[in-house]
Amino acid sequence: MKSYNIAIFGCGIVGSGVARILLEMNKELSQRARHTIQLKRIVELRPKTASGKNNIPLDLFCGGGKDLTAEEAGKYIDEIIHSDDIDLIVETIGGSNDFIYDTAVRICDAGKHLVTANKALLALRGKGIFEAARKNKVSIGFEAAVCAAIPVIKTIKESFTGDSIISVSGILNGTSNYILSMMQNEKLEFKEALKLAQEGGYAEADPTLDINGYDASHKLILLAKLAFGIDITLEQLSPIGVENIKREDIDFAEEINCKIKLVCYAKRENGKIYAAVKPMMVKNDNFLSSVNGATNAVRLINKYSGRHILVGSGAGSLETASSIVADIVFIARYAEKMKYHIEQTNYDFIDAKHFVFPYLIVFKTVDIPGITGLVTTSIGNQHINIDTVSHNRHIKEYAVFSIATTPCTLKQIDDAIAEIKKNRPDVLLGEPKVMPILY
Amino acid sequence: MKSYNIAIFGCGIVGSGVARILLEMNKELSQRARHTIQLKRIVELRPKTASGKNNIPLDLFCGGGKDLTAEEAGKYIDEIIHSDDIDLIVETIGGSNDFIYDTAVRICDAGKHLVTANKALLALRGKGIFEAARKNKVSIGFEAAVCAAIPVIKTIKESFTGDSIISVSGILNGTSNYILSMMQNEKLEFKEALKLAQEGGYAEADPTLDINGYDASHKLILLAKLAFGIDITLEQLSPIGVENIKREDIDFAEEINCKIKLVCYAKRENGKIYAAVKPMMVKNDNFLSSVNGATNAVRLINKYSGRHILVGSGAGSLETASSIVADIVFIARYAEKMKYHIEQTNYDFIDAKHFVFPYLIVFKTVDIPGITGLVTTSIGNQHINIDTVSHNRHIKEYAVFSIATTPCTLKQIDDAIAEIKKNRPDVLLGEPKVMPILY
Numbered sequence: 066m067k068s069y070n071i072a073i074f075g076c077g078i079v080g081s082g083v084a085r086i087l088l089e090m091n092k093e094l095s096q097r098a099r100h101t102i103q104l105k106r107i108v109e110l111r112p113k114t115a116s117g118k119n120n121i122p123l124d125l126f127c128g129g130g131k132d133l134t135a136e137e138a139g140k141y142i143d144e145i146i147h148s149d150d151i152d153l154i155v156e157t158i159g160g161s162n163d164f165i166y167d168t169a170v171r172i173c174d175a176g177k178h179l180v181t182a183n184k185a186l187l188a189l190r191g192k193g194i195f196e197a198a199r200k201n202k203v204s205i206g207f208e209a210a211v212c213a214a215i216p217v218i219k220t221i222k223e224s225f226t227g228d229s230i231i232s233v234s235g236i237l238n239g240t241s242n243y244i245l246s247m248m249q250n251e252k253l254e255f256k257e258a259l260k261l262a263q264e265g266g267y268a269e270a271d272p273t274l275d276i277n278g279y280d281a282s283h284k285l286i287l288l289a290k291l292a293f294g295i296d297i298t299l300e301q302l303s304p305i306g307v308e309n310i311k312r313e314d315i316d317f318a319e320e321i322n323c324k325i326k327l328v329c330y331a332k333r334e335n336g337k338i339y340a341a342v343k344p345m346m347v348k349n350d351n352f353l354s355s356v357n358g359a360t361n362a363v364r365l366i367n368k369y370s371g372r373h374i375l376v377g378s379g380a381g382s383l384e385t386a387s388s389i390v391a392d393i394v395f396i397a398r399y400a401e402k403m404k405y406h407i408e409q410t411n412y413d414f415i416d417a418k419h420f421v422f423p424y425l426i427v428f429k430t431v432d433i434p435g436i437t438g439l440v441t442t443s444i445g446n447q448h449i450n451i452d453t454v455s456h457n458r459h460i461k462e463y464a465v466f467s468i469a470t471t472p473c474t475l476k477q478i479d480d481a482i483a484e485i486k487k488n489r490p491d492v493l494l495g496e497p498k499v500m501p502i503l504y
Numbered sequence: 505m506k507s508y509n510i511a512i513f514g515c516g517i518v519g520s521g522v523a524r525i526l527l528e529m530n531k532e533l534s535q536r537a538r539h540t541i542q543l544k545r546i547v548e549l550r551p552k553t554a555s556g557k558n559n560i561p562l563d564l565f566c567g568g569g570k571d572l573t574a575e576e577a578g579k580y581i582d583e584i585i586h587s588d589d590i591d592l593i594v595e596t597i598g599g600s601n602d603f604i605y606d607t608a609v610r611i612c613d614a615g616k617h618l619v620t621a622n623k624a625l626l627a628l629r630g631k632g633i634f635e636a637a638r639k640n641k642v643s644i645g646f647e648a649a650v651c652a653a654i655p656v657i658k659t660i661k662e663s664f665t666g667d668s669i670i671s672v673s674g675i676l677n678g679t680s681n682y683i684l685s686m687m688q689n690e691k692l693e694f695k696e697a698l699k700l701a702q703e704g705g706y707a708e709a710d711p712t713l714d715i716n717g718y719d720a721s722h723k724l725i726l727l728a729k730l731a732f733g734i735d736i737t738l739e740q741l742s743p744i745g746v747e748n749i750k751r752e753d754i755d756f757a758e759e760i761n762c763k764i765k766l767v768c769y770a771k772r773e774n775g776k777i778y779a780a781v782k783p784m785m786v787k788n789d790n791f792l793s794s795v796n797g798a799t800n801a802v803r804l805i806n807k808y809s810g811r812h813i814l815v816g817s818g819a820g821s822l823e824t825a826s827s828i829v830a831d832i833v834f835i836a837r838y839a840e841k842m843k844y845h846i847e848q849t850n851y852d853f854i855d856a857k858h859f860v861f862p863y864l865i866v867f868k869t870v871d872i873p874g875i876t877g878l879v880t881t882s883i884g885n886q887h888i889n890i891d892t893v894s895h896n897r898h899i900k901e902y903a904v905f906s907i908a909t910t911p912c913t914l915k916q917i918d919d920a921i922a923e924i925k926k927n928r929p930d931v932l933l934g935e936p937k938v939m940p941i942l943y
Contacts, residue, residue: 216658
């Protein structure tokens, strides 16, 4: 068998998992790839940590196992990119800065295949990298970039090619989902749940990208590109995370048989793409409501084959690594045939304001008589039908209640809220929280 | 683009769906396959039914649209198999008789790729067909043979290649699951639920293969072959279907927080493969318990990436057809690279008797004092720990109760039952029903 030589750039949590699997499963992987898979070189600033944790021989590391300066690492990266002896490079450095972007483009320009789990890089700056791959006829494997080993990328690219995807939705961020599950099941406040998530290893010390919805958005951007051929920007999505969810929101959700989930949602309708990342009220009948903890789930609805759900662990060292290794096998098998055709479309992106959904609106108001009449009248004036009005919580100086609507647009709701503010500027305490209800 | 020519043998419910998608999505399919996909010829005994239902031009049918005798159809099949103008043949005739087997082998021998949804054929007689494909360097696409468009075959063959599969389980028969769901949710007896399933199109007029577990077994045999490289026979599996499930079994399941599901289960452990198809008590915490109606679900547990679940519709004309079309696209893209390597292993097949599981045993006995002591003593004599003893139902001339055990083997339970019979041949009314409890 021909040998197929791999280098790894960045041997941290994920990269060292890749090295471990490439070494542990070498025989099976080589049979599956129909090439002798060889892990040739690793570039890592601190080899000893990686080596110790996953039992990786130090002589695989450039520099023989000693710590590298950034400059030394850069030189080794250059050397490998231009080496004739490497077929495929795994990028597991992470981040989306210029250095990483340039490295990815240079890998492609040098005629080497690239496998990466870097969702931020591909979602925010993928265009130039995919273009470099196309131009140089190399493949980019990025299954691991969306929900680790859940096989959603290959499912869209290879399994649903006999169909037409109508919508993609899902729970794509394990940290947020863990926090929401803890708030729901253990009756915790957001801060307590976040603390538990950090202690349990489900949230990083700086959890910003997870709880503000950006990480989930990166994944949705990649899925929407594959499913619909559209490039959505983070600005267009303007994601809302879970950091402002309160216990009372969870209680209101329970009252209408829902769980609050951070839902990623993209749908094709009449030549337009609707997409959003925000907390939604997911009806208990909808499978996504039962996805708890750090688990991820992706739901696809197809024209011919209907509804599909893929569930699994969306993060973790070996989970992500196994997915990277599968991409290596796939590229080694099929490389010259791969050159993914990403369908280019002219779909318009539709702002979340124009989504037609039923919504739940949570109002915090001064606690005086007449408020319910005022609020429901303004909602009715915008031709929004009200489904249910919750029991009103009277909490010392204020009251909290929620209204579930039948399907309408966010614009109608915004107009209703504007009317309430105009008629009685003294009544609303803070901006009402508006969340779609997902059946 | 080079053209890629397709013929369809058998244009019934599934075949006509394939023809429809090939025609409706022709432009997208050709882009995705990077070949101009052309549906060239269809062989079907009754073209008008197929044509009318899915709007397929009659001139695509051999014979120009007139009904064919079996002999005429056979001649057209010969002609197409030996035609230079056809690249790939879709077999949607069904069945596993000699004619179908020979046709499949002849397609491969003629150097043509084969795509089929025929699970019985591949599960019972696949060896010769896969061998013919290997010898002639053609591909066999059979994603549609296991749970229609649920992408489980490609997930195992292409997505989990960077991992090692430990177990495959699932609900692989929609008819059985629909019946069990109706018994559970609507409090029906088996016969009433079966009737409803037939009226709703979820069961065929002759539902034998669905309710006796054979259809599910065919699918498990194919999954076990791909996941573990082992050829399991139907005799080895000796499946048990759902036809003997009674309302009282469902009630006992509820008492221990379970749903009864027809579970297909295969597991690798210490170089041995354990496999079974039988009704199991699935704990409400296990996701499979919440899979209702005609939905199918497959659960895979991997060494590195943990637990995965794929859910979707496991049957239906267009669902199955879209999966066949995806295989066509895949083969057109990658054909000469495909030649699947199915790993050959030396795993021993272990009879269900030696599974270690917790079990629920349902006893029907004469209704006299002392029975519980007799039964529980014999169970204890086999070193089986008892977890719970159900409330005893006193029904006119007999009593029914159930015992949940902690993990033990079926052999231990058989021995306990034998002891009860030996000590008191007059007590048991019929064979106790023994079902594994799945956590």
